[in-house]
Amino acid sequence: xxxxxxxxxxxxxxxxxxxxxxxxxxxxxxxxxxxxxxxxxxxxxxxxxxxxxxxxxxxxxxxxxxxxxxxxxxxxxxxxxxxxxxxxxxxxxxxxxxxxxxxxxxxxxxxxxxxxxxxxxxxxxxxxxxxxxxxxxxxxxxxxxxxxxxxxxxxxxxxxxxxxxxxxxxxxxxxxxxxxxxxxxxxxxxxxxxxxxxxxxxxxxxxxxxxxxxxxxxxxxxxxxxxxxxxxxxxxxxxxxxxxxxxxxxxxxxxxxxxxxxxxxxxxxxxxxxxxxxxxxxxxxxxxxxxxxxxxxxxxxxxxxxxxxxxxxxxxxxxxxxxxxxxxxxxxxxxxxxxxxxxxxxxxxxxxxxxxxxxxxxxxxxxxxxxxxxxxxxxxxxxxxxxxxxxxxxxxxxxxxxxxxxxxxxxxxxxxxxxxxxxxxxxxxxxxxxxxxxxxxxxxxxxxxxxxxxxxxxxxxxxxxxxxxxxxxxxxxxxxxxxxxxxxxxxxxxxxxxxxxxxxxxxxxxxxxxxxxxxxxxxxxxxxxxxxxxxxxxxxx
Ligand code: TEU
Ligand code: CA
Numbered sequence: 210x211x212x213x214x215x216x217x218x219x220x221x222x223x224x225x226x227x228x229x230x231x232x233x234x235x236x237x238x239x240x241x242x243x244x245x246x247x248x249x250x251x252x253x254x255x256x257x258x259x260x261x262x263x264x265x266x267x268x269x270x271x272x273x274x275x276x277x278x279x280x281x282x283x284x285x286x287x288x289x290x291x292x293x294x295x296x297x298x299x300x301x302x303x304x305x306x307x308x309x310x311x312x313x314x315x316x317x318x319x320x321x322x323x324x325x326x327x328x329x330x331x332x333x334x335x336x337x338x339x340x341x342x343x344x345x346x347x348x349x350x351x352x353x354x355x356x357x358x359x360x361x362x363x364x365x366x367x368x369x370x371x372x373x374x375x376x377x378x379x380x381x382x383x384x385x386x387x388x389x390x391x392x393x394x395x396x397x398x399x400x401x402x403x404x405x406x407x408x409x410x411x412x413x414x415x416x417x418x419x420x421x422x423x424x425x426x427x428x429x430x431x432x433x434x435x436x437x438x439x440x441x442x443x444x445x446x447x448x449x450x451x452x453x454x455x456x457x458x459x460x461x462x463x464x465x466x467x468x469x470x471x472x473x474x475x476x477x478x479x480x481x482x483x484x485x486x487x488x489x490x491x492x493x494x495x496x497x498x499x500x501x502x503x504x505x506x507x508x509x510x511x512x513x514x515x516x517x518x519x520x521x522x523x524x525x526x527x528x529x530x531x532x533x534x535x536x537x538x539x540x541x542x543x544x545x546x547x548x549x550x551x552x553x554x555x556x557x558x559x560x561x562x563x564x565x566x567x568x569x570x571x572x573x574x575x576x577x578x579x580x581x582x583x584x585x586x587x588x589x590x591x592x593x594x595x596x597x598x599x600x601x602x603x604x605x606x607x608x609x610x611x612x613x614x615x616x617x618x619x620x621x622x623x624x625x626x627x628x629x630x631x632x633x634x635x636x637x638x639x640x641x642x643x644x645x646x647x648x649x650x651x652x653x654x655x656x657x658x659x660x661x662x663x664x665x666x667x668x669x670x671x672x673x674x675x676x677x678x679x680x681x682x683x684x685x686x687x688x689x690x691x692x693x694x695x696x697x698x699x700x701x702x703x704x705x706x707x708x709x710x711x712x713x714x715x716x717x718x719x720x721x722x723x724x725x726x727x728x729x730x731x732x733x734x735x736x737x738x739x740x741x742x743x744x745x746x747x748x749x750x
Contacts, residue, residue, distance in 0.1 A: 210512050210673075215404075215446040215471060215556055217672045218255035219662045220305065222560045224523045225262050225284055226270060227615045230627035237615070237626070239285035239293050246300055248644065252564060252655070253662040256303040256446065258406045260523055262290065266316050268375035269581055270613075271307075272408060273314040277393045294401050303403025305446060310390050311409045312376040319386075320377050327364050334386045335377050336369040336417060337361075349417055354585040357417075369417050371409075373581055381413045381431050394439040404446030407470070410462075411451040423453045429461055432469045441468060446556075448517055449473045456509030463514035472515040472556060477502045479525055481532070489586060489603045494532060496704045500678075500687050507554055507676040507689075516555030520546055521563060526611050528560070530569035534706055538741045539566050539642075544657045544725035545743035549687060549702045551661035552745055554676055562616050564658040565647050569611040570636040572601065579633050583608040619645035660723055670696045683709050686738060695750060701733075702743035709738040719746040 229241030239262065249257065261271035264279040271281065280290050294304050313320055322331035338346040338358065346367055349357035351374075358367040359374040369378045380386055394405070410432070414425025432449075440447060447470040449462055454475040462470045481499040484492040506516055520528035529535045533542025543566035551557050572578055575587050575597075583604045590600050605611070610633060617639040618625030624639035636642070647655035665671045674693035681688050685705035691698040699716070703709050713733040721728045724744035731746065 211465065213446075213471070214255070214444065216515070217665050217669075218446070218556055219253070219551075219665060220256045220258050220446075220556060220558045221249060221252065221254040222258045222260065222522055222558055224260045224561060224613055226260075226632060227613050227626070228561055229616065229618070230629065230631075233627060233629035234283070235627050235629040235632045236283045238283065239280070239289040243289070243293055243296055246296055246302070249297075249302060250300040251648075251659070252559075253659055253666070254302060254559065255666075256305050256403050257297065258305040258448075258558070259307060261307045261309055266314055266375065268314070268373050270579075272309050273312070273316075273373070273376045274309055275314040275316040276318070278396060291400065298401065303446075305404045305406050305448075306397050306402050307408060308394065308405040309408040310379060311412045312370065312372060312378045315375045315377055319389075324361060324363065327366070333380055333383045334389075336380045336415075337364075337366045338369070338417070339366055347417070347420060349420060349422065353582055354589050369415075371412060371415070371422060373585075378412075378415065381415070382427070387431070387434065388438075391435065391438040394435070398440060398443055398445070402445075404448070404471070405440065407447065407449040409452075410449035410470075410473075411453055424458065429467070429469065432462065433467070436468050436470075445471075447471045448556075452476045456506060456514075459506075459510060459516075460513045463510070466513075472517045474517050474519065474522075475506065477506070478520075479531075488607055491603070491606055494704075496687075497684050499532070499704070503549075503553070503687070504676075504678045504689075516553070517558060518550050518553050518555040519558040519560070520550060521560045521612060522558070523560070523612050524609050526607055527567055527569045528563055529566050530611070532704070533741060535566075535568040538706055539568065540654060541725050541739075542741040543654045545702050545704070545741045547654070547657050547661055548700065548723060548725065548743040548745055551658075551665065552671055552691065552698065552700045553689075554672070554674065554691070557662075557665070559658060560612065562612075564655050565617060565642055565644055566654045567614075567617060567642055568636065568638060569605065570614045570634070571605040572610070572634075575601070575604075577634060578604060578608065578610055580609040580613070583610065617643040619643050657723065657725070664723075668698075669693055670698055674698065679713065681711060681713065683711065685709055686711065688713070690748075697748040697750070698745060699748055700743070700745045701738070703738040703741055706740040708740070711736045711738055717748070719748065721746050 226237045228237040229245050230237050231240035262284045263274045264276035264281050265271045319331045319334045322329050323335050345356050345358040351357045353373050360367050411423040413431050414428030416425050449470045451473040462473045482491050482494045484490045529543045587600050615626035615631050615635045620640045624635045647653035670693040674691035677690045679688035686709050688701045716733040719731045721744035
């Protein structure tokens with residue numbers, strides 16, 4: 210496989226609203242990110258994926274874009290953006306822009322025009338439908354609740370929105386619309402960015418008449434065209450968000466021979482605590498499922514694709530809260546998760562604060578919730594007679610605000626995030642969990658991440674090595690070996706808060722190069738793993 214810069218890279222996701230405020234208005238901004246570049250350089254990351262910073266009315270915190278060529282004034286100016294690209298670049302850090310082109314804001318000029326009349330030249334940039342028997346054209350649902358169709362009084366038609374009604378869906382079947390998107394992408398490529406993270410890319414080929422939302426028949430033709438017309442000639446990282454992807458679908462996107470994307474985000478692992486399709490319907494973490502799913506993806510792609518590796522992002526609960534223990538074994542389990550993920554094959558992503566072991570942030574009342582998805586779910590369920598307490602419990606477990614509370618920098622007021630009133634409450638655990646405390650403790654979670662990120666840059670074994678699961682007979686334990694040109698790496702992890710008796714035959718006495726407990730010589734034929742214990746060892750033949 211041809212080598213790419215993003216093969217041994219680690220990407221850090223920034224949710225700009227919550228990263229660092231520089232002017233005391235309570236909202237994170239681009240100058241705040243510039244101020245924190247030293248911190249990111251110290252962590253060792255290769256690139257930043259910046260959640261959207263474009264002009265937006267913020268119905269969905271920037272995932273509703275009103276102008277792709279302008280920076281949201283709350284976040285700064287285009288000059289700030291250029292400075293960020295340049296200053297990050299000086300530190301060897303690329304900027305990956307979030308590309309949200311499944312939909313725009315209803316305040317985008319195209320939609321404002323489109324709404325004016327049926328014969329407006331922008332009408333077909335969106336998807337319109339006559340009422341059927343005085344009602345919505347069909348039963349398609351919005352992912353944020355309710356119908357996916359919104360009636361427009363003035364022109365007497367419905368428009369499609371798979372997200373909020375302030376996020377009308379773009380019509381990818383329209384070649385003029387596609388050309389305008391490609392021009393916009395070139396504008397950003399010319400600014401020297403390192404790539405694109407592509408929001409809900411799986412939905413571009415939608416065919417609402419046939420009730421098709423994801424994986425429509427034209428999807429891959431559109432992505433191939435986009436590749437050819439824009440980033441194909443540049444050495445960029447492109448990563449598509451694909452909730453419905455299985456390994457076969459992933460290969461369609463990321464097989465280099467198909468000239469589409471570098472990789473996708475698949476979400477199968479994130480369903481390990483979900484009972485059925487509904488994200489709000491949870492169950493206890495299913496560790497065997499989690500292991501099976503990780504193994505499946507490690508083995509499936511081969512040379513026909515490339516994995517992304519992540520535990521969390523701005524839509525998911527905090528990793529340590531979902532997969533570890535965010536109370537007694539917070540530090541141990543956060544390090545365990547880092548060790549397991551970062552030694553797999555693929556490109557790892559770290560979501561801001563994950564490297565500090567930041568946790569979910571419970572609320573007492575719906576008035577504290579900012580996220581539109583949680584708000585809509587709450588309103589819908591309350592109207593059906595659900596109990597407030599049950600709904601808040603769901604939101605505290607899975608709600609998107611958990612990951613969106615401000616970054617915890619130090620123990621000063623508002624965790625050092627802002628000198629003003631933060632737009633979203635700061636987690637009260639910030640006096641204990643913060644970057645300064647981590648940086649001052651050489652055994653902190655931060656340094657586990659730093660070590661893993663550096664190791665990947667230096668060892669082809671982690672980047673290109675084969676993957677084999679080692680069967681331990683223990684449901685709660687995950688063990689694997691990576692192998693490359695006669696070198697071997699063994700990784701062992703306990704996903705539970707219980708002791709686990711490991712007895713693996715055929716391994717020599719080992720010493721760990723990274724671990725979350727102090728380790729001496731390891732005898733794997735009789736090793737009792739402590740709660741959430743994890744380590745990795747190089748094996749010399
Ligand atoms: O997410 C896509 C998506 O399908 C989510 O709405 C997902 O169902 C939900 O977040 C699970 O909790 C992307 C962005 O990552 C998300 O932040 C946006 O809200 C959404 O697209 C619309 O742009
Ligand atoms: Ca600010």
